[in-house]
Amino acid sequence: MSRLIDNIKQYQETFKQRVPKDLQEVMLKATENLKNEKLSKNALKLKDKAKSFTLKNAINKDVNLDELLKENKFVVLNFYRGAWCPYCNLELKAFEQINDKLIQNKAKLVAISPQTPDVSLTTMQKNELSFEVLSDTNNKVAKEYGLVFSLAQELRPIYEKFGIDIVASNNENSFELPMPATYVINKNKEIIYAFIDEDYTSRSEPQEILDIISKNQ
Template identity: 50%
Template sequence: MTLKAQIDDYNLAKIAKVPSDILALMDATTEDLIAQHIEFNALKLNQSINDFTLNNHLNEPVTLSTLLEQGPVIINFYRGGWCPYCNLELKALNEMLPEFKAVNAQLIAISPQLPDASLSTFEKNELAFNVLSDTSNKVARQLGLVFTLDERLKPIYAQFGLDIPAANGDNSYQLPLPATYIINQKGHVIYAFVNSDYTLRAEPCAILNALQQDC
């Protein structure tokens, strides 16, 4: 099943469970975020990325340039382990990991979560790749991906038991747009997916196709 099909199934289940007024508010805040056109200023195809070092789910430093010595790197920015769409995406990427490795590509996922929360995401989704903590969204901000959660969503998220300040270690409610990049060994972007609609994600097979075309 494609990631889109899994997301479509989740959306149908959400409609059945979540009150219509809350769904309408969530849709409205998404439309407002889309209208900000944040992705217009995000890192784009053929641009270069600055090197960075972030700690992984085991609190170990991981440096992009070191990974690139071995081959291209897939970078997935996700909002957090509290986000069901992110978890569906991470699992789908994990299932495609053998195919990514077959073309010498490595995969890393990045969120503003603290290492402990990243470890929980890693374990919950049974992932086999590095999950990095971009605390305060330092790297995501450099790439032009950061937005602030709409105030109207805070009580709704709290009602759902989603504690973003606890996961991220601050009260900013700043998050990255869902984004997926492939960086080649020269440090250039050869694939870019960025969308202000958090329900839309890059299809793993599209990522693999981009990698295979660059081989």
């Protein structure tokens, strides 16, 4: 199994070659500004209690965290920005590679984004995902987990140039998105693993998730 970090580095090399340097500099500056704000300090962290929620899946069926914890020993929550984000797609594919092992360890994986259920369904099909992809309308749950930020004004026209339509994907125009975050939650709703980063190119390594679950069996 290839490491996610290696796949990300490979993508970044291609990105640097095809995207004008002035745009890259604007994007890097926006990420640095987010880091300087230290938004992740407000997010739920290790040993915090997870917030309950009920969200629609890709076929508009309700999925409830408490019910998932009744049926499984662990729940893995992965907050991602959307199908338009290449880093998110790399991450979702990497998590798909460990999903069978998670199931064997009685861990339920769900991915959460502010996208509409229709777009979530497209995300599942595009990435051939076998786990639930949930729609967090208006980032309601992501806000409760302390993950939400507003996409910088200077990035919005750049994203448009890339053909990214966040307003259409989320069916609202706030440009609010979740920071990349992954949580492992046990039956007591305690967070036993937490990864949060203002840098959208930084993601949790799937093997870390498996290791944490193995240690807590």
